[in-house]
Amino acid sequence: MVSEMLSVNLASFPKEVQKLILELYKQKYCNEEIRLEDEQLHLNDGIHQLISREVSALQAIWSKNKDLYFKEKCIDCDPEKLDNLVGKYGLERIKNSVNQLMLRYKNIGNQISTLNVLDEFNRGLSNILLEIFQVDKTMQPIDILDEYSSEKLRLDSNQGALLSGKINKTFYNYALCHHCYSKVKSHTIQMVTGNCYRNEKDYDRFRLPKFKMTELVFFDSDNQLAVLKEKIMALFKIMGDSIGLKYRIRIANDSFITNDVERILYQVLNKSKIELEVYTPIEDKYISICSSNYHGSYFSQKFSITREDKSYIQSMCVGFGLNRIIEILKDAGEL
Ligand SMILES: [Zn+2]
Structure with a gap:
């Protein structure tokens, strides 16, 4: 049976951060297939719920003071x-x-x-x-x-x-x-x-x-x-x-x-x-x-x-x- 791939949206993170999130989960779940495509993390049903919860927590950290001096979706200051x-x-x-x-x-x-x-x-x-x-x-x-x-x-x-x-x-x-x-x-x-x-x-x-x-x-x-x-x-x-x-x-x-x-x-x-x-x-x-x-x-x-x-x-x-x-x-x- 082929399990269905689900996605977690990373579009609110800058590209550099998206790559880090991908790398983190690839390391954590090295037996799973995880891909980053069109700002979406594609992964299997089994880990989807857990990761989407964790990503929301990461989102909360990132949005703290986000707009103070950073460019939109970028790690560079404005x-x-x-x-x-x-x-x-x-x-x-x-x-x-x-x-x-x-x-x-x-x-x-x-x-x-x-x-x-x-x-x-x-x-x-x-x-x-x-x-x-x-x-x-x-x-x-x-x-x-x-x-x-x-x-x-x-x-x-x-x-x-x-x-x-x-x-x-x-x-x-x-x-x-x-x-x-x-x-x-x-x-x-x-x-x-x-x-x-x-x-x-x-x-x-x-x-x-x-x-x-x-x-x-x-x-x-x-x-x-x-x-x-x-x-x-x-x-x-x-x-x-x-x-x-x-x-x-x-x-x-x-x-x-x-x-x-x-x-x-x-x-x-x-x-x-x-x-x-x-x-x-x-x-x-x-x-x-x-x-x-x-x-x-x-x-x-x-x-x-x-x-x-x-x-x-x-x-x-x-x-x-x-x-x-x-x-x-x-x-x-x-x-
Ligand atoms: Zn020092």
């Missing part, structure tokens, strides 16, 4: 809506300083040693960040994360993390916000600058084994973080405009470091990771230069960061890849 955010937070006042900062380094080429350029650019960028955000503390941590945090963050199971001490299991900085979690006790915004190290198969000028980053790390309630996230997106828009190359601000995911489809799907549906990606004609590709990550209470649970009423604080960070920004500005200057 530039006009982002301009409204720039106005909402009065960030027109920083446009000039951002433009000037970018312009200065666009014309700098290879004249000065990269190290100086990175530090000087970072000073300019940090001043702008301090103008927008109420930073309580700035840090310049060493290149190695302590044993306690390395263990809590399970860096030993992260293939991209680079081991620094064989006996005591410490790791070179994978992300700078990692230095904050063991020390934070309450609502705060911290700015961290330092070196990051990545263990990768291939390197190029945009993928270095060691690079410099500045991160802002936010600890607050979900409502407050949503406001800060809007400000970050408005800043991305101003930065994108000032570079002078084609760019996009969009939902990203960690498929580069994990192949857990479920985790990636939820990350996309929740819009947890937003990146500013700039197109370089020299490489013919988009390069992510800034990335904002909403963590919810993921880190505060690991490190027991709680409010007085014992509830977990939420966290979020935004990273600015200094080497990448300088490389992109060089490309922009050459054109």
Whole structure:
């Protein structure tokens, strides 16, 4: 007997999300025939009811805050809506300083040693960040994360993390916000600058084994973080405009470091990771230069960061890849 194929409508999801949903169910039910055709998931009667229920739940997550700054059925932000955010937070006042900062380094080429350029650019960028955000503390941590945090963050199971001490299991900085979690006790915004190290198969000028980053790390309630996230997106828009190359601000995911489809799907549906990606004609590709990550209470649970009423604080960070920004500005200057 041939069982009848039924369909579940995925038309309200962007194409990228439809593909993730297909991939998730193909993995979950590897003995079943599941196809994606004309924005419909085609599957057998036996799993139809279960999957259509689950898809409605996914739909509910995706529609949350969907229309705020995204284009219709797309993971890209709508530039006009982002301009409204720039106005909402009065960030027109920083446009000039951002433009000037970018312009200065666009014309700098290879004249000065990269190290100086990175530090000087970072000073300019940090001043702008301090103008927008109420930073309580700035840090310049060493290149190695302590044993306690390395263990809590399970860096030993992260293939991209680079081991620094064989006996005591410490790791070179994978992300700078990692230095904050063991020390934070309450609502705060911290700015961290330092070196990051990545263990990768291939390197190029945009993928270095060691690079410099500045991160802002936010600890607050979900409502407050949503406001800060809007400000970050408005800043991305101003930065994108000032570079002078084609760019996009969009939902990203960690498929580069994990192949857990479920985790990636939820990350996309929740819009947890937003990146500013700039197109370089020299490489013919988009390069992510800034990335904002909403963590919810993921880190505060690991490190027991709680409010007085014992509830977990939420966290979020935004990273600015200094080497990448300088490389992109060089490309922009050459054109
Ligand atoms: Zn971070």
